[in-house]
Amino acid sequence: MKLNTFTLTLDTDGIALLTWDMASRSMNVITLEVMDELEKVIEHVVVTPEIKGCIITSGKDSFSGGADLTMLQQISSGYEERVKTQGKELAMAYLFEGSRRLSVLYRKLETCGKPFAAAIHGTCLGGAFELALACHYRVLSDSDKTRIGLPEIKVGLFPGAGGTQRVARLMQTGDALQMLFKGEQIKPAAAKAAGLVHETASREDMIARAKAWMLGNPNAKAPWDMEGYKLPSNKVYSPAGMMIWPPANAIYRRETSDNYPAAKAILQSVYEGLQLPMDLALKVESRYFLNILRSKEASMMIRSLFISKGELEKGARRPAGVPDNIFKTIGIIGAGFMGAGIAYVSALAGLNIVLLDRDLEAAEKGKAYSHKLMSDQIMKGRAKSADRDALLARIKTTSDYKDLKKCDLIVEAVFEERSIKADVVKQAEAVIGKNVVFASNTSTLPITSLAENSSRPEQFIGIHFFSPVDKMLLVEVIVGEKTGDKAIAAALDFVRIIKKTPIVVNDCRGFFANRCVLNYIREGHLMLSEGVPPAMIENVAKMAGMPVGPLSLNDEIAIDLAWKILQATKKDLGKKAVDPQSEAVLDFMVVKHERLGRKNGKGFYDYPEGKGAKKLWPGLSDLQPKKLDADTLNVSEMKQRFLVVQALEAARTVEEGVITDMREADVGSILGFGFAPFTGGAISYIDGMGTTVFTALCKKFTKTYGNRFKPNALLVEMAKTNESFYGRFAKDAKKAA
Numbered sequence: 151m152k153l154n155t156f157t158l159t160l161d162t163d164g165i166a167l168l169t170w171d172m173a174s175r176s177m178n179v180i181t182l183e184v185m186d187e188l189e190k191v192i193e194h195v196v197v198t199p200e201i202k203g204c205i206i207t208s209g210k211d212s213f214s215g216g217a218d219l220t221m222l223q224q225i226s227s228g229y230e231e232r233v234k235t236q237g238k239e240l241a242m243a244y245l246f247e248g249s250r251r252l253s254v255l256y257r258k259l260e261t262c263g264k265p266f267a268a269a270i271h272g273t274c275l276g277g278a279f280e281l282a283l284a285c286h287y288r289v290l291s292d293s294d295k296t297r298i299g300l301p302e303i304k305v306g307l308f309p310g311a312g313g314t315q316r317v318a319r320l321m322q323t324g325d326a327l328q329m330l331f332k333g334e335q336i337k338p339a340a341a342k343a344a345g346l347v348h349e350t351a352s353r354e355d356m357i358a359r360a361k362a363w364m365l366g367n368p369n370a371k372a373p374w375d376m377e378g379y380k381l382p383s384n385k386v387y388s389p390a391g392m393m394i395w396p397p398a399n400a401i402y403r404r405e406t407s408d409n410y411p412a413a414k415a416i417l418q419s420v421y422e423g424l425q426l427p428m429d430l431a432l433k434v435e436s437r438y439f440l441n442i443l444r445s446k447e448a449s450m451m452i453r454s455l456f457i458s459k460g461e462l463e464k465g466a467r468r469p470a471g472v473p474d475n476i477f478k479t480i481g482i483i484g485a486g487f488m489g490a491g492i493a494y495v496s497a498l499a500g501l502n503i504v505l506l507d508r509d510l511e512a513a514e515k516g517k518a519y520s521h522k523l524m525s526d527q528i529m530k531g532r533a534k535s536a537d538r539d540a541l542l543a544r545i546k547t548t549s550d551y552k553d554l555k556k557c558d559l560i561v562e563a564v565f566e567e568r569s570i571k572a573d574v575v576k577q578a579e580a581v582i583g584k585n586v587v588f589a590s591n592t593s594t595l596p597i598t599s600l601a602e603n604s605s606r607p608e609q610f611i612g613i614h615f616f617s618p619v620d621k622m623l624l625v626e627v628i629v630g631e632k633t634g635d636k637a638i639a640a641a642l643d644f645v646r647i648i649k650k651t652p653i654v655v656n657d658c659r660g661f662f663a664n665r666c667v668l669n670y671i672r673e674g675h676l677m678l679s680e681g682v683p684p685a686m687i688e689n690v691a692k693m694a695g696m697p698v699g700p701l702s703l704n705d706e707i708a709i710d711l712a713w714k715i716l717q718a719t720k721k722d723l724g725k726k727a728v729d730p731q732s733e734a735v736l737d738f739m740v741v742k743h744e745r746l747g748r749k750n751g752k753g754f755y756d757y758p759e760g761k762g763a764k765k766l767w768p769g770l771s772d773l774q775p776k777k778l779d780a781d782t783l784n785v786s787e788m789k790q791r792f793l794v795v796q797a798l799e800a801a802r803t804v805e806e807g808v809i810t811d812m813r814e815a816d817v818g819s820i821l822g823f824g825f826a827p828f829t830g831g832a833i834s835y836i837d838g839m840g841t842t843v844f845t846a847l848c849k850k851f852t853k854t855y856g857n858r859f860k861p862n863a864l865l866v867e868m869a870k871t872n873e874s875f876y877g878r879f880a881k882d883a884k885k886a887a
């Protein structure tokens with residue numbers, strides 16, 4: 151049989167080995183061709199008497215990342231055209247069959263009458279793990295690199311090729327729902343303990359194990375196709391089921407605020423599917439899947455969190471023609487909170503670090519942070535002590551600038567003070583190589599002005615990390631007026647090596663992320679002054695899709711920092727540039743009550759020592775001469791205020807040329823400050839409702855709440871024709887449509 155994406159061999163025992171290895175790709179993915187060939191193979195196995203069964207494995211270092219999401223999007227995008235030519239009913243039928251092809255194919259494999267097994271090494275995710283679930287036997291390699299999982303929820307989808315049905319028939323319902331909701335990757339031992347796979351074995355042994363099973367089980371059937379099969383958590387309508395479903399519904403609402411249709415579809419598919427025989431259950435799952443595939447949330451999330459994020463990570467914004475940088479040693483100046491974190495992520499990526507501070511003790515303190523983080527990993531079983539030793543050996547501490555001599559890149563993270571930064575630039579440039587790029591991690595000082603201290607401003611750039619550095623995925627690369635392509639390429643190469651997602655932003659006060667997020671925090675302050683109950687401010691923000699409320703967030707980043715930024719803005723730009731109400735709230739907290747946030751245990755919340763949960767500070771009441779009754783407040787308008795005030799700032803950054811690529815605004819807003827991911831990001835939020843509606847909303851809010859909601863000229867112009875940001879600005883309009 152001629153196959154492109156697989157090879158099929160038969161051994162003398164009659165066991166076929168189907169090896170998946172797509173020549174054109176570094177990772178196997180499910181494409182139309184893969185589906186066609188898998189179908190051919192199943193049919194061939196069934197009609198060939200010499201074949202007793204078939205083991206599916208991968209010829210690559212990983213099994214597969216799952217379905218090609220762009221293919222899934224294409225399936226749903228042909229609908230409108232077909233409606234025109236064939237009518238709605240036929241178009242929908244076509245779409246339904248197309249979107250469930252994988253599900254039908256896997257069921258065909260499962261019921262073909264001959265045993266199939268999967269022997270899996272490396273990553274096996276999404277549609278690929280659904281393939282394994284449809285096999286009658288699953289062996290995982292016990293390697294550190296092996297992970298299984300169904301992460302579809304992370305891009306607004308859900309496992310629609312039988313995943314919800316098979317997982318819920320293998321595991322207790324509660325565990326199955328958790329797995330589907332979280333989309334986490336699961337290690338071999340945990341997968342075995344959960345009953346998701348039958349066996350773990352060494353990579354070398356896994357095919358032999360699958361074969362041994364197969365030779366003893368010539369007529370394999372899935373458990374749910376056998377007489378007497380019982381659901382792991384008993385029937386849905388049973389006393390046990392009643393213990394599961396009402397809380398499951400409540401947990402779903404608590405975790406999603408009903409913002410994620412895919413999460414709801416998981417609940418519905420499992421709830422309805424478990425009451426039906428498998429074939430019908432799969433059909434129910436397929437119906438929900440098509441709905442989700444066509445949802446705005448899925449298309450926005452796929453675009454931002456899968457396609458755009460992937461493109462940015464692969465260097466979409468890297469200047470063409472600059473050769474790849476080979477970095478061996480990175481110099482980090484300032485071993486405080488941020489410098490220590492940057493040293494850790496860089497050393498983790500295998501780079502050598504020279505960590506410099508004012509004295510050796512301070513530098514050692516910074517290095518100790520890496521010791522702590524690695525020790526935490528060891529405690530969690532994610533690293534070995536040899537890994538920690540090796541990582542620490544890569545970090546050299548010093549207080550002597552001469553040690554920076556051989557560094558290939560410098561990242562500065564000293565105090566946020568112009569004079570100190572200027573001095574550091576001079577000292578470093580006196581020793582480093584002529585072509586070495588110097589990056590500042592400043593959070594507020596414009597890069598163009600800092601570059602004035604450099605004798606090579608074209609090699610001066612901002613690399614703005616977010617805290618905590620080891621957890622936050624985004625890095626803003628800030629381009630000053632004189633920054634050259636070589637420096638941009640160097641910054642992007644570095645960010646790629648340390649496995650973060652970069653966005654390239656032109657220089658301005660607050661850059662991109664902080665500008666938007668400070669507006670969110672300020673909206674929380676203003677609601678407080680208006681008399682909105684503090685708990686309601688926090689909860690409604692989460693209902694809008696933000697990961698934490700504005701008051702909590704301000705506590706985390708420090709209230710005195712927000713106060714300092716406000717004072718600096720006032721000093722530089724004048725009184726009108728800051729909101730007097732927000733200033734009054736910050737004065738009250740910082741100056742009057744020394745409530746600085748989590749760092750001193752006192753902020754908008756009280757942080758009890760020990761393990762007690764934080765509680766909103768009762769003293770906030772003194773900030774509210776007028777107190778509004780929660781029942782009279784318009785929750786949907788409050789939710790919109792939180793998102794609109796950030797999205798509007800994003801629109802301003804586009805008009806000012808700070809953001810030039812819409813993908814970066816969207817990815818940056820989700821990864822940088824958690825902007826409601828289901829919207830696809832701050833710009834997709836505007837495009838999603840249309841610039842006409844968004845601008846009208848801004849105008850309405852301007853009347854009620856003030857000029858901070860005034861739409862900028864660009865928006866007003868675009869609103870006239872409901873022009874979208876992606877339509878107007880995307881480099882590749884077709885890709886973004």
Ligand code: NAD
Pocket residue numbers: 483484485486487488489506507508512562563564565566567570573574591592593594614615616617
């Ligand atoms: P920090 O106070 O924790 O650390 C600063 C470190 O710089 C200290 O260890 C200090 O000893 C050292 N230092 C000061 N002067 C020095 C000199 N002349 N030579 C060598 N070392 C010197 O501060 P941080 O929070 O790590 O912030 C550092 C930089 O990162 C600032 O520019 C800040 O704006 C920026 N930043 C901070 C955050 C954040 O959340 N903290 C986020 C993004 C960016």
